[in-house]
Amino acid sequence: MDDEKLSNSLTKKCPSVNGENGNAKEIVDKHANKEVELKAKMSLVNGVTVIVGSIIGSGIFVSPTGVLKYTGSVNMALIVWIISGLFSMVGAYCYSELGTMIKKSGADYAYIMTTFGPFAAFIRLWIECMIVRPCSQAIVALTFSVYVMKPFFPDCQPPEDSARMLAVCCILVLTFINCYSVKWATSVQDVFTYAKLLALFIIIAVGAYLLIQGNVQYFTFEDTKTEVTSLALSFYSGLFAYNGWNYLNFIIEELKDPVKNLPRAIAISLILVTIVYLFTNIAFYTILSPQEVLGSEAVAVTFASKSFGPFAFAIPIFVALSTFGAVNGILLTSSRLFYAGACEGQMPEILTMIQIQRLTPAPAVLAISFLSMAYLCVSDIFALINYVGFATWLSIGAAVLCLPWLRYTQPNLVRPIKVPMFFPVIYLLATVFVTVVPMYASPKETGYGMLMILTSIPVYFVLIAWKNKPKAFQQTMGALNQKLQKLLMVVRPKSSQ
Numbered sequence: 001m002d003d004e005k006l007s008n009s010l011t012k013k014c015p016s017v018n019g020e021n022g023n024a025k026e027i028v029d030k031h032a033n034k035e036v037e038l039k040a041k042m043s044l045v046n047g048v049t050v051i052v053g054s055i056i057g058s059g060i061f062v063s064p065t066g067v068l069k070y071t072g073s074v075n076m077a078l079i080v081w082i083i084s085g086l087f088s089m090v091g092a093y094c095y096s097e098l099g100t101m102i103k104k105s106g107a108d109y110a111y112i113m114t115t116f117g118p119f120a121a122f123i124r125l126w127i128e129c130m131i132v133r134p135c136s137q138a139i140v141a142l143t144f145s146v147y148v149m150k151p152f153f154p155d156c157q158p159p160e161d162s163a164r165m166l167a168v169c170c171i172l173v174l175t176f177i178n179c180y181s182v183k184w185a186t187s188v189q190d191v192f193t194y195a196k197l198l199a200l201f202i203i204i205a206v207g208a209y210l211l212i213q214g215n216v217q218y219f220t221f222e223d224t225k226t227e228v229t230s231l232a233l234s235f236y237s238g239l240f241a242y243n244g245w246n247y248l249n250f251i252i253e254e255l256k257d258p259v260k261n262l263p264r265a266i267a268i269s270l271i272l273v274t275i276v277y278l279f280t281n282i283a284f285y286t287i288l289s290p291q292e293v294l295g296s297e298a299v300a301v302t303f304a305s306k307s308f309g310p311f312a313f314a315i316p317i318f319v320a321l322s323t324f325g326a327v328n329g330i331l332l333t334s335s336r337l338f339y340a341g342a343c344e345g346q347m348p349e350i351l352t353m354i355q356i357q358r359l360t361p362a363p364a365v366l367a368i369s370f371l372s373m374a375y376l377c378v379s380d381i382f383a384l385i386n387y388v389g390f391a392t393w394l395s396i397g398a399a400v401l402c403l404p405w406l407r408y409t410q411p412n413l414v415r416p417i418k419v420p421m422f423f424p425v426i427y428l429l430a431t432v433f434v435t436v437v438p439m440y441a442s443p444k445e446t447g448y449g450m451l452m453i454l455t456s457i458p459v460y461f462v463l464i465a466w467k468n469k470p471k472a473f474q475q476t477m478g479a480l481n482q483k484l485q486k487l488l489m490v491v492r493p494k495s496s497q
Helices: 003-013 024-036 044-055 059-071 074-101 108-116 118-152 160-180 182-212 228-242 247-254 258-285 290-294 299-307 314-343 362-375 381-409 422-436 443-454 456-465 471-488
Strands: none
Touching: 044 247, 044 258, 044 314, 059 074, 059 228, 059 258, 059 290, 059 299, 059 314, 074 108, 074 228, 074 247, 074 258, 074 381, 074 422, 108 118, 108 314, 108 381, 118 160, 118 299, 118 314, 118 362, 118 381, 118 443, 118 456, 160 182, 160 314, 160 362, 182 258, 182 299, 182 314, 228 258, 228 381, 228 422, 247 258, 247 314, 258 290, 258 299, 290 299, 299 314, 314 362, 362 471, 381 422, 381 443, 443 456
C-alpha cells in the first residue's frame, strides 16, 4: 500500500483535518509545502534568541557541581567556566565559515556529508540522534525531577527511583504536547524560556548584593587539582552547559543575510551567555562553600534556601520551569535532524512522516522520547554528562576538521567568511585534549560512549550501504513501515517523496 492509498483509507476515518475539507494527503502536502518553502525571515535578534535559548537550559544549574568536583577550588572553577565560553566561541567562529560556505540546514551533519561523504556523516548523525539528543534530554529531565523534589528532601538526596519516574512523566507529558500541536509546543518553549532567564537574573542580582557586602571568603585557589585528567573532566561539565551554540547553523537557510548576521549572532550570544554563566557562578559562591556545592545536586535550591529565606521556594520553581522548557526544546528541534537524515536515506523513512490530524512530526518525537527514557536507566547525571560530552565534542571536532580539509581539497569554494587557520587548529587541539585525556580518568564512561559510537558501523553497512537486500527483508521492512503508518496515522509530506 503506497502513501496515496494509505491517505485515502485514513481520510475515510478523518474526512476533515483541523476544519479543512479534502483528502488527508492533500492537506499534509499543503502544510508540508509551506514548511519547505519558508523564506529567510529570521533577523539578527531572532538568531541571538535561538542561540541563547538553546544554550541556557539545565547546564548552569547542574554543572557548577561537576566543574568544582574536578577543579577542587572556586577560582579554578571560574577559570574553567571562562575558558569553556571562549572554547565555544572559537568553535562557533569556525562554524560561521562552514555555515556561509555550505548553506544547508543540518549544520555539522551537512558539513561532514559534503566533506567526508555519507559514511562519516552517518556516524555523526548516529551520535546526535542515538546519544547526544536523547542523553541530553534525559539529563535535563533528571534535573527537573531533582529540583521539583528537593524542597521535599531538604536534608538528603531525593530517592533515585522517584526521580527517574518523575523524569519519565516529564518526558511523556511533553511528548504528548509535541505530538498534539506544534503551536502548543512553541508556546511552552516561549513561556519557559522567560522563566529560566528570570531565575538567572534573580540569582545574579542577589549574588551582586552579597558580593558588595563582602562575601568573598570562598574565592581562593585552595585545594586546586593539578592533574591534567581532572581538569579535562571539568571541561566536560563546563562545555555541557554551553551545548547548543551551533543550533543556529541547523536552520541557517531561514536566517536573513547569514554572511553578516551569523557571526554577529554568534558573537553577541556567546559573550552574553559567558557573562551570565560567570556571574551566576560567582553568585553561588558568595554564600555557598565548596563543600556545600559538592554535596548538592540542586545548587540553585541550596543557594535559595540560604539567601531567600521564606521565599526560597521561588528559585526551585523557576529552575524546574527552565528545565521543563529545555526538555521541550530538545523534542521540538530534534525532528529537523531526523528529517534531514531521512531525506538523505540514512534514517528510517517513518521519521519523515507527518500525523495527518495534528500535522506534527509524531514519529520523530516518539523516537527521541523512547530513547531518552532508555537513558534514564542511569540515574547518575554526571555519568550521563560524560557520555554526551565525549560524543558531542568528538563529532563537533570532526565538523571543524572540515574547514582546513576543504581549504586544501576545494580551495575554489566561495567563502564569504574566511576564518584564520589559527582558530580551527586551536579548536582541534583543544578537542583532542577534552576527548582523549578523559579516557584515562574516566575509562568506563568514555568506553561506553565509544561503544555507542561504534555501533553505527554495522548499522551503516547492513541497513544503508547494502543496497541489494533480500526480497524477504525488504517486504518485512515495508510491511512494518505500513503498520507504523496506520498505527500513527502518518504519511510522507510531498517534499520527502
